Amino acid sequence: MSDNNKQLSENLTQTNERVDKIFAITVLAVIAGLSLFLIVVDLQTLEFYNDLRIFGPGAFPFAVFVLMIGLCVWNAAEVITGKGSSAKLSKHIDFLKIVKSMRLYLLIVASLLFMHLVGFVLAMMTFTFTEMKFLSEKKVSLPKIMTTSIILPLAIFYVFKWLNVSLPSPDWMPL
Amino acid sequence: MAESFSNLMMGFGELMEIRMLVFCLIGVTMGAFVGALPGLGCSSGTAILLPFVFGMEPQYALVMLAGIYYGAMYSGSITGTLLNIPGESGALFAAIEGHPLYKQGKGGFAIRIGITASFISGTICVVLLTFFAPMLAEFCLKFGAAEKFALMFFAFVFVSALSGKTLSKNFLALGVGVTFSMIGVDPMTGFPRFAFGQVWLYDGVDFAIAILGCYAICEIMKQAGDGYDKNYDAKVQKITIRETLPNFKELWQLKWSMLRGGIIGFICGAMPGAGATIAAFISYGAEKKVSKTPERFGHGAIEGIATTEAANNAASAGAMVPLLGLGIPGSSTTAVLLTGFLMFGLQPGPTLFTNRPDVAWSLIASMYVGNIMLVLMCLLGISAFIWLVQKSIPFLNPLIVAICVAGSFSANNWIRDVWLMAVFGIVAYVLSLMDFPMVNVLLGLILGKDMEFNFMKAVLLADGDISIFFTKPISATLMWVSVILLVFPLFKIAHRNLFKKGVA
Numbered sequence: 001m002s003d004n005n006k007q008l009s010e011n012l013t014q015t016n017e018r019v020d021k022i023f024a025i026t027v028l029a030v031i032a033g034l035s036l037f038l039i040v041v042d043l044q045t046l047e048f049y050n051d052l053r054i055f056g057p058g059a060f061p062f063a064v065f066v067l068m069i070g071l072c073v074w075n076a077a078e079v080i081t082g083k084g085s086s087a088k089l090s091k092h093i094d095f096l097k098i099v100k101s102m103r104l105y106l107l108i109v110a111s112l113l114f115m116h117l118v119g120f121v122l123a124m125m126t127f128t129f130t131e132m133k134f135l136s137e138k139k140v141s142l143p144k145i146m147t148t149s150i151i152l153p154l155a156i157f158y159v160f161k162w163l164n165v166s167l168p169s170p171d172w173m174p175l
Numbered sequence: 176m177a178e179s180f181s182n183l184m185m186g187f188g189e190l191m192e193i194r195m196l197v198f199c200l201i202g203v204t205m206g207a208f209v210g211a212l213p214g215l216g217c218s219s220g221t222a223i224l225l226p227f228v229f230g231m232e233p234q235y236a237l238v239m240l241a242g243i244y245y246g247a248m249y250s251g252s253i254t255g256t257l258l259n260i261p262g263e264s265g266a267l268f269a270a271i272e273g274h275p276l277y278k279q280g281k282g283g284f285a286i287r288i289g290i291t292a293s294f295i296s297g298t299i300c301v302v303l304l305t306f307f308a309p310m311l312a313e314f315c316l317k318f319g320a321a322e323k324f325a326l327m328f329f330a331f332v333f334v335s336a337l338s339g340k341t342l343s344k345n346f347l348a349l350g351v352g353v354t355f356s357m358i359g360v361d362p363m364t365g366f367p368r369f370a371f372g373q374v375w376l377y378d379g380v381d382f383a384i385a386i387l388g389c390y391a392i393c394e395i396m397k398q399a400g401d402g403y404d405k406n407y408d409a410k411v412q413k414i415t416i417r418e419t420l421p422n423f424k425e426l427w428q429l430k431w432s433m434l435r436g437g438i439i440g441f442i443c444g445a446m447p448g449a450g451a452t453i454a455a456f457i458s459y460g461a462e463k464k465v466s467k468t469p470e471r472f473g474h475g476a477i478e479g480i481a482t483t484e485a486a487n488n489a490a491s492a493g494a495m496v497p498l499l500g501l502g503i504p505g506s507s508t509t510a511v512l513l514t515g516f517l518m519f520g521l522q523p524g525p526t527l528f529t530n531r532p533d534v535a536w537s538l539i540a541s542m543y544v545g546n547i548m549l550v551l552m553c554l555l556g557i558s559a560f561i562w563l564v565q566k567s568i569p570f571l572n573p574l575i576v577a578i579c580v581a582g583s584f585s586a587n588n589w590i591r592d593v594w595l596m597a598v599f600g601i602v603a604y605v606l607s608l609m610d611f612p613m614v615n616v617l618l619g620l621i622l623g624k625d626m627e628f629n630f631m632k633a634v635l636l637a638d639g640d641i642s643i644f645f646t647k648p649i650s651a652t653l654m655w656v657s658v659i660l661l662v663f664p665l666f667k668i669a670h671r672n673l674f675k676k677g678v679a
Contacts, residue, residue: 027609031347038354038369046361046368054639057361057368060627064357068350075343085341090610097400098608104399105601108392108576112593120581128573137402140569148570156577165229165585 016092023093024079024086032072035065103135119169124153179306182528186536190544195238195537198231202239203545206246207552210266218507218614221247222386223575225511226582233519234534238541240515244508245297245491245542248451249549252289252484256282268459268483275475287554288429288477289484291421294550296437296485300492301542303441307496320633321643325653327626330503332657335615342664348611351602352619353626355380362628363635380595381586382514385620387579388599389613390507395572396604420554429481432462436485443486444493444506451490451506458486492542498523499535503622507614510621 039062046058078084107130115123129149132140140148160167189195205224221243228236251266256273269289276285335345358369359379370376426433436458443454462482463472472479490506497503502524504510516523527535583596603613637643645651 024609027605031351035354041369046366050364054635055631057364057366060630061354061357061368064350064353068347068354071343071347071350075341075347078343086343089608091608093608094400097402100402101396101400101604104572105392105396105597105604108600109597111576112580112590112597115580115593116590120584124573124577124580127576128570131573131576132570135399136569136572138569144569148573152570152573153577156581159227160581160585165226165581166588167581167584168590 017088019093019095020089021079024089025076028072028076028079032069032076035068035072039065039069104131107131107135115168117170119173120167121153121157121169121173124156125149128152182532182536183305183540185532186538186540187543189234189533189537190238190540194235195541196544198235198239199242199541199545200548202242203246203549204552205239206243206248207250207549208246209243210247210250218386218390218511221508221511222383222390223578223582225383225386225515226578226585228515229518229582229585233521233531234537236519237512237515237521237534237538240512241495241538241541242545244512245488245545246549247508248297248487248491249290249293249553251487252293252480253286253553256285256289256480266455266484266487268455268479271473272476272479272483275473276477276480279475281475284425285475285477285480287421288425289480290550290553291426292429292433292436292481292484293488294546295426296433296440297488297492297546298543299437300441300444300489301539301546304492304495304499304542305539307445307500319647320629320636321647321650322653324626324629324633325644325650325657326501326503327622327629329653329657329660330497330622331618331626332660341610344609344611345615348606348613348615349619351606351611352616352621353623355385355616355620356623357627359624362624363631375589375591379624380620381592382510382617382621383518383586384583384592384596385599386511386514386617387583388596389603389616391575391579392596392600393603393607393613395575396600397607399572425477429478432478432482433485435461435465436482437489440486440489441493444490445496451487451494454486454490454493455483458482495539495542499527499538500525502527504618507617510614510617513621 042058042061042065046061047056048058048062050056075086078086081087107127111123111127114126126149129145132145132148133142157167157169190199205227206221209221209224221240224243225240228239231239252269252273255266255269256277269285273282273285273289276282331349335342335349356379358376360367360377367377436454439458439461440451440454443457444451459472459479459482462478463469466472466476466478468476491508494504494506494509498509498512502513502522504513513523516527521527521531521534579596580593583593584590586592603616606616607613633643634641643650644654
């Protein structure tokens with residue numbers, strides 16, 4: 001039985017490492033791809049040398065992007081071969097954690113979209129309520145959630161108003 | 176030295192205005208609050224509070240921001256000791272050594288040692304800052320474009336050699352930051368670059384927005400992923416004020432631990448990229464090495480707390496040396512402070528002491544006063560702190576998001592900046608999964624444009640001759656040291672691999 005457990009544990013470790021490798025290679029490929037794209041943009045739109053045969057606005061970016069591609073290749077080589085300090089991530093990629101993080105991020109994005117329509121206060125009220133009620137793992141009573149959802153955005157709105165910053169608010173809102 | 180002393184007195188004179196003292200008190204209080212909040216950390220906390228200073232006059236804003244910085248260093252150890260959750264990374268050892276002491280019923284003892292070590296070390300190092308920063312500033316007036324480029328290049332290499340584990344990822348993170356810095360008009364020709372026709376990007380990426388995204392949004396995303404730690408509900412022992420008052424006999428016994436931590440912290444703080452966390456690790460390691468009873472470490476060794484808290488606060492003073500003297504951030508939090516300076520059109524560096532001595536010296540004077548405010552506040556207000564920390568935790572995420580949204584909007588009164596902050600948040604999150612150090616990204620973003628400008632200027636003045644960087648003495652020294660720092664780790668790897676293969 002313990003041999004089975006050991007085997008399962010080894011399989012799990014190998015799967016985790018495979019997932020980490022795929023994730024790392026994907027991110028490095030994206031960075032390298034973007035760098036390559038920016039090199040093309042750089043060469044098409046900016047001068048490498050100016051009329052005085054001294055470096056133009058395209059030279060420094062070109063050097064940076066070439067360096068980044070080289071670093072991505074180096075990093076990717078370490079990940080693929082499993083040798084070197086970049087070979088392993090300090091924490092395994094945990095998709096459950098990523099999903100939880102992305103849930104919060106998507107809620108932030110949705111709130112920003114909502115803010116275009118209803119302004120800062122209502123958007124943040126909605127965000128606060130949704131986050132505390134549905135996403136947060138901390139147990140808070142509904143009256144407290146309602147109170148916080150109303151008071152917190154209003155407080156921040158008025159603090160920034162005091163600092164002479166007019167946060168987005170629709171015309172129909174008397175703030 | 177006499178001149179520094181009289182300038183410092185001038186700084187105290189500026190500071191003695193009631194409003195300055197009030198803002199200093201607000202800054203240290205806010206800093207102590209964010210430093211105590213688990214997960215936020217010094218740099219995230221300072222970044223989140225940056226929007227509050229947007230409408231202020233520069234001298235008040237900078238005193239407040241600096242107060243937030245060293246305020247956070249004090250209180251991180253309180254939650255570390257009481258809740259076993261360090262408020263920021265440099266307070267990790269307060270949790271490792273302080274929490275076992277708390278369980279032994281010596282929580283008050285651990286906290287008072289941590290806070291008084293912070294105060295003593297912080298105050299001594301501010302004295303060193305008082306005399307070092309202007310000297311360094313005078314020396315730096317000799318810096319031309321080539322020297323400035325070489326210094327920034329050295330800072331990039333040094334940060335990458337010290338922060339994070341891997342050289343390639345450190346440089347990649349720098350590269351990402353530099354890439355973002357290149358968005359906007361070229362500093363030499365004024366030609367727009369990588370803006371893809373978006374006029375609003377011609378001014379480049381605002382550092383404050385990047386910082387809010389990279390630190391605040393990214394941090395709450397990571398915390399959401401890690402889930403709620405039930406330790407937050409841990410019952411706290413009641414600690415009386417009497418328990419937190421300093422005992423001079425104890426402090427005398429710990430004098431060498433505090434001295435070691437202070438020296439290590441100040442040096443680490445003054446080196447770009449090192450910072451409080453590295454200072455704490457090095458001082459802890461050194462303390463354990465010199466201890467006659469190293470087996471006590473990890474189970475409530477008070478020397479561990481004294482030395483790391485001394486190192487923490489010394490590093491915060493030390494980090495001001497490159498910031499004020501050279502205009503180069505010594506840590507991620509001073510990168511945020513640099514943003515504060517730039518927001519008000521102030522360029523930290525040697526010219527700050529000549530052009531705006533009122534700002535420079537009142538800032539240094541505020542660190543003395545702020546340290547005194549903090550030690551009194553922390554020792555007397557620990558119970559209130561704990562209550563506030565525990566009460567804020569349920570609505571921490573909405574609070575941070577609302578401040579970040581409001582803050583990023585207020586930078587230019589554009590909603591596009593809020594979206595830019597959200598973009599930085601997700602980019603930083605993905606990079607953090609890959610162990611990319613954020614401090615490198617921000618260093619690249621903040622210094623990238625200046626570095627390019629100085630490079631181009633130096634090359635133009637030398638009629639296209641790149642060897643200028645290796646012929647001028649200061650520039651050559653910095654460039655060769657950078658090359659050695661770059662090549663040495665690679666040489667070590669190659670040497671290790673050769674030995675493994677059995678080649679003589």
